[in-house]
Each structure stands twice: as C-alpha cells, then as structure tokens.
Amino acid sequence: MSEAAKPTAAGRPPAIEVEKLSKRYGEHEAVCDLSFVVQPGEVVGFLGPNGAGKTTTMRMLTGFLPPSDGTARIAGHDIFADALAARRAIGYLPETPPLYPEMTPAAYVDFVAKLKDVPRAGRREAVDRALERCGLSEVRGREIRQLSKGYRQRVGLAQAIVHEPQVLVLDEPTVGLDPIQIREIRALMAELATSGGQTVILSTHILAEVEAICQRVVLIARGRKVLDQPLAELVAGGSTLEEVFTRVLTRDEAESAAAVGGPSA
Amino acid sequence: MRHTLTIASRELRSLFVSPVAYVVLTLWSVIAGTFFLASLIGFQEQQIQLQQYQMLDRLEQMNLNDQLIEPFIGSMWVIVLFLLPAVTMGLVASEKANGTEELLLTSPLSIWDIVLGKFLAGAGFVAVMTAIVAFFPALLFLYGEPEVGKTLSGLLSLLLVSITYVAVGVFGSSVTRNQLIAFVLTLVLLVVIGMMLPFIVDITMAGSGLGRDSAIAQVVAWMATGSHVDRMLQGLIDTSDLAYFVVSSGVFLLLSKTVIESARWR
Numbered sequence: 001m002s003e004a005a006k007p008t009a010a011g012r013p014p015a016i017e018v019e020k021l022s023k024r025y026g027e028h029e030a031v032c033d034l035s036f037v038v039q040p041g042e043v044v045g046f047l048g049p050n051g052a053g054k055t056t057t058m059r060m061l062t063g064f065l066p067p068s069d070g071t072a073r074i075a076g077h078d079i080f081a082d083a084l085a086a087r088r089a090i091g092y093l094p095e096t097p098p099l100y101p102e103m104t105p106a107a108y109v110d111f112v113a114k115l116k117d118v119p120r121a122g123r124r125e126a127v128d129r130a131l132e133r134c135g136l137s138e139v140r141g142r143e144i145r146q147l148s149k150g151y152r153q154r155v156g157l158a159q160a161i162v163h164e165p166q167v168l169v170l171d172e173p174t175v176g177l178d179p180i181q182i183r184e185i186r187a188l189m190a191e192l193a194t195s196g197g198q199t200v201i202l203s204t205h206i207l208a209e210v211e212a213i214c215q216r217v218v219l220i221a222r223g224r225k226v227l228d229q230p231l232a233e234l235v236a237g238g239s240t241l242e243e244v245f246t247r248v249l250t251r252d253e254a255e256s257a258a259a260v261g262g263p264s265a
Numbered sequence: 266m267r268h269t270l271t272i273a274s275r276e277l278r279s280l281f282v283s284p285v286a287y288v289v290l291t292l293w294s295v296i297a298g299t300f301f302l303a304s305l306i307g308f309q310e311q312q313i314q315l316q317q318y319q320m321l322d323r324l325e326q327m328n329l330n331d332q333l334i335e336p337f338i339g340s341m342w343v344i345v346l347f348l349l350p351a352v353t354m355g356l357v358a359s360e361k362a363n364g365t366e367e368l369l370l371t372s373p374l375s376i377w378d379i380v381l382g383k384f385l386a387g388a389g390f391v392a393v394m395t396a397i398v399a400f401f402p403a404l405l406f407l408y409g410e411p412e413v414g415k416t417l418s419g420l421l422s423l424l425l426v427s428i429t430y431v432a433v434g435v436f437g438s439s440v441t442r443n444q445l446i447a448f449v450l451t452l453v454l455l456v457v458i459g460m461m462l463p464f465i466v467d468i469t470m471a472g473s474g475l476g477r478d479s480a481i482a483q484v485v486a487w488m489a490t491g492s493h494v495d496r497m498l499q500g501l502i503d504t505s506d507l508a509y510f511v512v513s514s515g516v517f518l519l520l521s522k523t524v525i526e527s528a529r530w531r
Contacts (some may be wrong), residue, residue: 062371066530083372098368100275102282114271159368168324 013076014166015040015199016061020070021102023056023223030056032223033070036214038201040075040166043193045214046203047229049249053223055201058171061201062092075166088117091165091198095172096155101145105136105155108144111161116163134188134216150181154188161192164259168192168200182206189213207241217241219248226252273383276356277389285355286390289348291527294397296344301401304337329411330419334402335498338419342426342494344392346459349427350451352390353434353445357384357525359459361442369475380435380522382513387431395424415500422497425510426490430455432517439521458513462489488513 016038023031031053038044048054059065061072063079063086072079091256100108108127110127118126126264131140139147144155148260160168173189174182188242202237204210210217210231217234219227234244311332315324346383357379361364402416406474437445437451458466466485486492493506 059367064367064529087373090371093373094367096362096364098363098365099281100363100365102279103275107278111271111275112368114374115268115369115374117373118435207413231396 009105010200012040013073014038015042016074016201018057018061018070018136019072021057021060022069023065024068025171027231029223031220032069033062033221034220034225035070036218036225036228038167038199040199041197042216043200043214044202045210045217046201046220047205047207047210047217047245048172048203048220049082049205052220055171056091056223057220058169058201058203059094062090062169063087084127089166090164090169091160091163091167092169093123093156093160093171093173095175097152097159097161098111099144100151101143103144104141105131105144105147105158106140106157109158112144112159113162118163126162126164129159131213133192134158135184145167148181150184153177153185157185157188158190161198164198166199168198170200172205174206175203182209186212209237211241219245221249221252222256233251268372268383269379269385272369272374273385273389276383276386280352280386283355285351289351290393292350293394294343297341297401299396300340301337304333305369307336308333315470323346328473329405329409330415330500330519332403334411334416336418337401338398338423339494339498340401342423343459345394345423345427345430348454348457349391349434350437350455352450353387353431353438353451356435356446356531358442358444360443369465376522379525380439380518383438383521384432384437384518388428388435391427392424393425395420398423407417412500418500419498421502422494423466425497426494429490429510429514429517430459431485432514434495436517436521436524439524445497458488459490463485464489478529481514518530 004185014037015038018034021031021034022029027065034053034057045055046054056065060067061074063080063083066080074086075089077083077089079086100111103111106127109130110123112129113123113130131137134157136154136158138150139151144152147155157170157173160170172190174185177185186209189200189202192198193213200213202214214231216230218225219226227245231241235241266529285509308327308329312324312327315321317329360369402411402420405411433454434447434451437454438447440450441447464484464490466482486507490509493509494508498505
C-alpha cells in the first residue's frame with residue numbers, strides 16, 4: 001500500500017507529501033490521519049464517495065483550511081511554515097471555479113497571474129498561453145457571466161495553470177458538465193499532464209475519468225485512506241475499476257460497522 | 266503591497282461596472298445639487314433679511330464659508346452614513362458568495378493584502394464622491410471669494426469621514442457572505458458612530474452616577490464623529506481629530522482582518 005512513500009531517487013522532493021493530516025469539526029472527523037505521497041509528474045486520482053473528505057483534504061493542501069492535526073508539504077514546502085512558497089507551487093481549481101462574473105477571461109487570468117507572482121516581464125505571454133491551452137482565445141474578451149458552464153470551467157483551469165505550478169489540484173473538474181464538455185476538459189487535463197509534466201491530483205467519482213488519465217489511485221472513505229495503488233495493478237486481475245472499488249468500499253463499511261458494534265448500514 | 270494594489274484595482278474596476286456604484290453616484294449627485302441649491306437660496310434670503318432689518322454688523326460678518334459651504338458639506342457627510350453601506354456591502358461578502366475567497370486565500374498573499382486592497386478600493390470610490398461634492402463650492406470661486414483653506418479643510422473632513430466609514434464597511438462586509446446583512450450591519454454601526462453616540466452618552470450618563478465629564482463619557486463622546494468633523498469644517502485641522510480618523514480606521518481594519526482569518530479556523 002505504501003509503495004509510493006519511498007523517497008525519490010533523483011533527490012527532488014515529492015510533489016505532495018501528506019503526513020497524518022486530520023480535520024475535525026467538533027465531534028465530526030472529516031479527515032482522519034491521512035498520509036500519502038505523490039511523486040513529481042504523477043497524475044493521481046483522489047477518489048471516494050460523497051462526503052468522504054476529498055474537498056476538505058484538497059482545501060487543507062492548498063492552505064484554505066488549516067488542518068486540526070498533521071501537515072503536508074508541497075514540493076518540499078511545508079503548508080504552515082513555508083505557506084507562501086507552498087501556495088506559489090500550487091494551481092488550484094476548487095469545486096466551484098472562483099470567478100468574477102463581470103470580468104473577461106483575459107482580465108481575470110491576468111489578475112490571478114499577478115496574485116500568483118508571475119513576473120511582470122513574462123506575464124502577458126503566460127496569460128496568453130494559459131488562455132490558449134484552455135481553448136479560450138476566442139472568448140477572451142467576453143464577460144465571464146455570458147460564458148457557458150463548460151467555458152467557465154476552462155477559465156477556472158486557465159486560472160490554475162497560469163503560473164505554471166508544479167502541482168495542480170483539481171476538485172471535481174468535470175462535475176455538472178455535459179458529455180461533450182466532459183470529454184473536452186478531460187482531454188485538456190490529459191494534455192496538461194503529459195505535455196506540461198505537471199503533477200496532478202484530481203478528485204472525482206467518475207471512474208472512466210480515472211482510467212483515462214490517472215496513473216495511481218488514492219481512495220478514501222469516511223476521511224480514512226482505504227486504498228493507494230497504481231491503476232495498472234488494480235485492474236491487473238481482469239476486474240474493472242468499479243468492481244474493485246465496490247469491493248473495497250463494502251469491506252470498509254462492514255469493518256467500520258463491526259468496529260462500532262452496531263448493525264451494518 | 267503589490268498584491269494590495271492588485272486587489273484594489275480589480276475591486277475598483279468591478280465597482281465601476283456594477284449598477285450599485287451608479288445608483289449611489291447618481292443619488293449622491295442629485296442630493297448634493299439639491300442641498301447646495303437649498304444652501305444657496307438660504308444664504309440669499311438671510312442676506313436680504315439682514316439688509317431689510319439694517320443689521321449691518323451681522324451682514325458684514327456673513328461669508329460664503331460659514332453660511333454656505335460649511336452647512337452644505339456638514340449635511341453631505343450625514344448622507345454618507347446612508348449611502349456608503351451600499352458601496353461597501355459587497356467588498357468582502359461577495360468574495361465569499363462567489364467562491365473567489367478560496368482563490369484569494371490560496372494565493373501567496375497575506376490577509377492584510379485583502380483587507381487593505383478592499384479598503385483602498387473603497388477609499389478610491391469615496392474620493393470620487395468627494396470630488397462630486399467639491400464641484401459645487403468650486404462654482405462659488407467663479408462668482409465670489411470664499412477662503413481656499415477653509416473650503417479645502419471642509420472637503421478634507423468629508424473625505425476623511427468617508428474613508429473611515431469605508432473601514433467600518435469593510436468590517437461589516439467581512440462578517441457575512443450575505444450582502445444585505447452586510448448593508449444593515451454597516452448602516453447600524455455608522456448611524457451609531459455618526460449620530461447616536463452623543464445621545465447615548467446623555468441618556469446613560471444622566472441616569473447613572475457618572476457625570477457627563479466622567480472618563481467613560483469623554484471616551485464615548487470622543488468616539489462620535491460629529492465633533493471631529495465640526496472642527497475641521499470650521500477650518501481647524503487638529504492632530505487629535507486626524508488621530509480619530511486614523512485610529513478608528515485602524516481598529517475596524519484590524520477587526521476585519523481578524524474576522525477573515527478566524528473564519529478559516531471554524
């Protein structure tokens with residue numbers, strides 16, 4: 001399970017290092033003792049049923065939510081001790097893209113580039129490149145509020161990649177899109193992962209998406225890690241991803257029910 | 266600092282494409298025009314009256330600053346109390362409602378950048394409001410000879426009051442994601458600070474054993490805006506009055522920063 005937790009041979013720090021991360025809201029434990037490592041260049045699918053703690057984990061990684069316990073390092077920078085460097089190394093697309101509806105994609109991406117400390121000299125090129133990679137060149141001058149949901153999602157992605165971050169954190173990037181838009185966004189993510197050499201951590205519950213672009217899968221349920229394996233190994237036995245997950249999650253549920261001593265749900 | 270300006274300029278641009286900004290600026294201009302006209306007519310009537318009654322010594326004392334500009338600007342700052350909350354209500358609340366708060370808080374900047382950026386944007390907006398008001402006394406310079414120093418000091422007081430109230434607005438906007446709540450909260454705070462504090466002192470101090478000269482009464486009276494503005498309207502620029510604007514802005518900005526920061530820990 002912890003096969004990926006080995007240090008890198010090249011001496012480069014892991015892209016993401018999560019160490020015993022926990023988040024509690026009062027009695028409720030949203031994320032509990034979560035640890036995993038993502039190596040540079042890896043594309044990892046971060047999966048789990050609704051309410052498993054995916055968004056909470058991503059919010060802690062990006063510095064939006066302070067963890068109750070544990071810590072994480074982004075490209076070697078601690079999210080607490082070295083917060084600004086860690087944030088600079090991350091591109092983040094939250095579940096709802098953080099857009100200003102009255103702005104144009106070009107002005108908006110430029111604004112984000114300034115926030116993320118893209119040097120002035122290369123900023124225009126960086127903005128143009130981000131817009132182009134996300135297929136936004138034609139609508140760059142239109143107001144975001146007039147754009148379709150698929151285009152807005154692309155603006156969200158452009159915002160996440162404009163400063164060419166080492167790590168890309170994408171929270172359900174295809175939720176609520178139609179099949180064609182899903183295919184487009186998915187192709188875009190695959191392109192970013194292969195041509196950009198970026199580390200991507202992607203939360204989703206669409207298994208086809210995972211099969212299409214991820215190399216490794218981290219599955220969590222009720223805030224705990226239940227599976228962390230390369231995709232190739234998971235489907236090696238001939239079973240589909242869906243079968244594997246259903247099996248793992250059902251077993252996990254049974255175990256937790258047994259641990260509590262109550263009737264199984 | 267760079268990030269502060271980035272946030273401020275984005276906010277200002279968004280403010281000026283929002284209908285709220287234009288509704289406020291239109292109302293503000295109409296009210297300013299009406300008040301100025303009323304002050305002008307009042308000035309004229311007073312002059313005629315004094316001439317009729319042959320009160321030449323009083324007639325001699327009449328001047329554009331004391332009888333026209335001062336009451337005009339003095340009534341405009343009260344209007345700020347009611348209009349400004351509409352401008353500031355969205356400053357931070359809309360970031361929360363839009364989800365853009367998540368972008369700002371995951372970017373390499375400090376919370377002070379956000380708070381000061383919003384504050385600066387609001388300050389830029391009230392500078393425009395003050396400029397609109399300044400247009401009317403400027404007209405008087407074409408036809409008469411008001412004192413430049415006194416007029417500028419009056420306009421400065423209006424600008425400083427408005428900027429201080431922007432800080433209150435930033436705070437009102439940072440405690441909620443709902444712009445209506447932010448509006449009401451800011452309005453209540455401004456009405457208390459701007460109008461009610463002197464009465465509160467009177468009522469509570471009269472009932473208790475403490476006199477009106479007690480330390481608490483004086484502190485609370487100092488917190489009220491009125492006396493500080495009045496002195497500046499009369500052309501007296503005192504460090505203690507300037508300190509009032511700086512301290513109260515600082516307090517509300519610090520509160521805003523604390524509120525935004527603590528919201529993440531819940």
